[in-house]
Amino acid sequence: MHHISSTPFGRRPIDAAHLAAQSLATAAIPDQPADKWAIIRDLTAARQAFGVTDRDLAVLTALVSFHPGTDLAQSENTIVFPSNAALSARAHGMPESTLRRHLAALVRARLILRHDSPNGKRFARRHHSGEVLRAFGFDLRPLCVRVDEITQAAAEAYEKAAELRALRETIVLQLRDLAKMIDFGVAHRRNEDWTEVTTRQATALRIIRRKLDTAALSTLYREVYDLCDGVKKKIAAVETDELSGKDPQNERHIQYSNINLKDSEKNNDQEKSNRHTPCPIDNEIPNTSIEGKELKLPLYLVMEACPEIQTYGDTDITSWDDLFRRAEFIRPMMGISSDVWQGAQAAMGPLQASVVISAILQRTDKIRSPGAYLRDLTQKARQNVFSCGPMIMALLQSNHRRAA
Structure with a gap:
């Protein structure tokens, strides 16, 4: 006569939950294969839904390893009966008291069942042929x-x-945008008070480092979104169009060998005197043009953002003509071919192309192929979607951060 024990050994009492769990002992095993390791992986992902911890699952993994084969549904023999010593060894030396605690948690979660022997030991009775007739231990059914x-x-x-x-990820991207917008606002809207914004940004950065649930992250997302929206409105009045260098509709022929920089010569003395004086973005920037191409950046600002190009000559760069000749001199050293250089001048104008060469040289440690990079910028310039202004402003901010 075969009897399945439904009560624990010793003084442990039974309750309604224990009796309800025993219904699993006689439930039919599904016909589909049940890969034990796939079940463990799914349980690891869904452990919160079943109220178990990673340590509980470590003990369950050790228990499952005593079942022969990989498919739990292959036979009715789903009871494993390892001793505490053997189970502790499979659980990387976990103390027996800790084992008992985690085994009890697995039983409460109805992931395993106890089948205690009359004396509380775990063992199996076998036929003389070796077949298991009855086993006492933990049922994986x-x-x-x-x-x-x-x-x-x-x-x-x-x-x-x-x-x-x-x-x-969305919140992290928003915080990155927020940080750059704040830097822009602090640099170009000095009359605004940015204390509250920077304080809220720092608070959001501290919060995002924590392990937050969906509700907390949703709340943080709304707060950061509102903060970004407010900063966008604060910097909306900045005249960003001063940084654009679009080609005019009627472009004239460019003569590369003879560059006439009348506007730059006219403003050269003023740039020298203001070389170490910050230039607010709201003030009017000198307009330097050449053969139909416009560049609305002062020379001293370019030199402050790209000081590396100064080291490639015996004299300082004091005019746009000097910058063009210096760029043309170092261009072969950077691996930029004549065709790429001529194409850049045709698309951007000689002045803007010279500024781009200076910027590429300044970031040569991060740009693996200056020629390919310049070719890509040239293509964007032909589509009227490129301006060297933001590039120079980004280098300026980077230099200021390193200096700080």
């Missing part, structure tokens, strides 16, 4: 019976984790 529930919970956990990850 609930894993087979609840495999669909575990799989569904894992899928939901994966989806929730993906949403959480996407939300966190």
Whole structure:
């Protein structure tokens, strides 16, 4: 006569939850294969839904390893009966008292069942042929019976984790945009008070480092979104069009060998005197043009952003003519061919092309192929979507941060 024990050994009492869990002992095992390691992986993802911890699952993994084969549904023999010493060894030396605590948690979660022997020991009675007739230990049958529930919970956990990850990435990107907009605002809207904005930004950066749930991240997302929106409105009045260098509609022929820089010569003395004086963006920037191409950047600002080009000559660069000749001199050293250089001048104008060469030289440690980089910028210039102004402003801010 075969009897399945439904009560624990010793003084441990039974309750309604214990009796309800025993129904799993006689439940039919599904016909589909139940890969034990796939079940463990799904349980790891859905452990919160089942109220178990990673340590509980480490003990469950050790228990499952005592089951022969990989498919729990291949036979009715789903009971494993390792001794405490053997189970502790499989659990990397976990103390027996800790093992008992985690085993009790797995039983409460209805992931395993106890089948205690009359004396509380774990063992199996075998036929003389070696077949197991009766085993006392831990029954893994609930894993087979609840495999669909575990799989569904894992899928939901994966989806929730993906949403959480996407939300966190969005917040990080917003904070990056916010930091750059604040830097821009501080540099160009000095009359504004940025204390509250920077304080809220620092608070958001501290919060995002924590392990937040979906509700907390959603709240933080709304706060950062509102903060970004407010900063955008504060810097909306900045005249950003002064940094654009669009080609005129009627472009004239460019003569490369003889550059006439009348406007730059006219403003050269003023640039020398203001070389170490910050230039507010709201003030009018000298307009330097050449053969139909306009460049609305002062020379001293370019030199402050790109000081490296000064080291490639015996004299200082004091005019746009000097900058063009210096750029033409160092261009072969940077691996930029004549065709690429001529194409850049045709698309951007000689002045802007010279400024771009200076900027590329300044960032030569980060630009692996200056020729390919200049070719890409030339293509953008032909489409009227490139201006060297933002490039110079970014280098200025980078230099100021390093100096600080």
